[in-house]
Amino acid sequence: MISVFRHSVLIVLTCLFSQVSIANTTFDEGVKAHSENNYVLAIEKFTETINETPNNVSAYYNLGLSNMGNKSYGAAIWAFEKVLKFSPNDSEAKEKIEFCHNELYPSEEWSPILGSFESGIYSISSNAWSLAAILCSILLCICIILLKRKKAMSIKRIMLISSFFSAILMITALIIASKSKAHQESVDYAIITQPTIPTFIDEKNTAKTNLSEGIRLQLIDKDSSEYVNVQDNMGDQYLVKYEDLTLI
Numbered sequence: 001m002i003s004v005f006r007h008s009v010l011i012v013l014t015c016l017f018s019q020v021s022i023a024n025t026t027f028d029e030g031v032k033a034h035s036e037n038n039y040v041l042a043i044e045k046f047t048e049t050i051n052e053t054p055n056n057v058s059a060y061y062n063l064g065l066s067n068m069g070n071k072s073y074g075a076a077i078w079a080f081e082k083v084l085k086f087s088p089n090d091s092e093a094k095e096k097i098e099f100c101h102n103e104l105y106p107s108e109e110w111s112p113i114l115g116s117f118e119s120g121i122y123s124i125s126s127n128a129w130s131l132a133a134i135l136c137s138i139l140l141c142i143c144i145i146l147l148k149r150k151k152a153m154s155i156k157r158i159m160l161i162s163s164f165f166s167a168i169l170m171i172t173a174l175i176i177a178s179k180s181k182a183h184q185e186s187v188d189y190a191i192i193t194q195p196t197i198p199t200f201i202d203e204k205n206t207a208k209t210n211l212s213e214g215i216r217l218q219l220i221d222k223d224s225s226e227y228v229n230v231q232d233n234m235g236d237q238y239l240v241k242y243e244d245l246t247l248i
Contacts, residue, residue, distance in 0.1 A: 026052065027059055034066050042066035043075075057086045064096055073100040074213035078191040081216070081248045084112065085184055088119035104214040111233070113189060113216075122180045129177035136170035190217050190230070190245035197244040203227045211238065217245065 030045030046063035049056055064079030077100045083093040094112060101110040114122065140163055147159035196210040203226070211217075217230040220237065228242045 027056070027062075030059075030062060030066070034062065034069065037069065039066045039070035043070065043072075055086060057083055060086075061090075061093065064093070068096065068100060072193070073103050074191060074193040074195075075246075076100045077214050077216075078193050078246050078248065081113075081189070081191060084114075085248060087123060088112075088114050088183075089123040101214060104212070114183075121176055122183055124180070126177045126181040126184070129173045129180060133170050133173035133177060136166050136173060140166035140170060187222070187247045188219055189248045190219060191215070191248060192217070192244070193246045194244065197240060199238040199240050200227065202239070208238075211240070216248075219245075219247075 026045050027049045030042045030049060033039075033042035033045060043063060043066045046059050046066060049059040050063065053059065060079050060082040064076045064083065067073070067076035067079060077097050080093040080097045080100070083090050084097075087093070097112075098110050101108070112119070143159045143163040143166055147156055147163060150156055150159065192211055192213050192215045195213050198210055199208045200206055201208045211232075215232060217232055217238075217240075220229040220231055226242060227239055228245070229237060230240055230245070231237045
């Protein structure tokens with residue numbers, strides 16, 4: 001039984017190592033292609049890397065650079081927006097988005113999804129906030145134990161205050177960890193990566209107008225039906241086909 005278990009673990013570890021190795025090889029091929037200005041091949045390789053390792057921030061960033069080189073600014077904005085989902089304070093990704101947005105819409109100003117305060121908080125991973133919550137819970141337990149065991153009123157007061165602040169910090173860390181994780185996994189926004197997409201008056205393919213490349217849209221409907229209601233930065237709402245959106 002132990003032998004079978006060890007064999008199974010070995011197989012799993014081998015598969016994981018193979019996937020990481022393949023992803024690294026594909027990523028390196030993408031870097032090489034980009035350095036040779038072969039942006040189409042670079043885009044292909046970085047996309048393959050993302051398919052193999054979906055949370056690879058470096059792959060998203062380099063995919064954005066390759067799309068910039070290919071003058072596919074909408075796709076580049078999408079890739080850099082993905083970087084900001086995992087690293088909200090990445091100043092270089094923000095600068096690249098601003099550049100791409102200015103190429104498409106020189107008279108319009110780009111603004112990030114998150115404000116500076118949220119960006120700072122979410123830049124710390126949800127795992128780190130979860131670890132902080134665990135440490136605070138341990139501190140809370142220690143304070144409660146000492147509060148019960150110590151007889152001196154001065155020490156009891158200190159432990160009571162410490163318990164209160166430990167509990168507050170624990171709850172705060174748990175809330176932030178949850179929100180940080182939800183932000184990374186949410187599909188509330190999309191980027192138009194095609195030159196244009198049509199909008200509709202109703203769900204009978206009655207065309208209304210077109211939306212252009214690089215525009216960020218907030219999804220009002222969160223389902224994946226054929227049509228979805230979206231809203232742009234100006235607050236205007238549209239009905240578009242779900243398949244025309246590239247979710248962030």
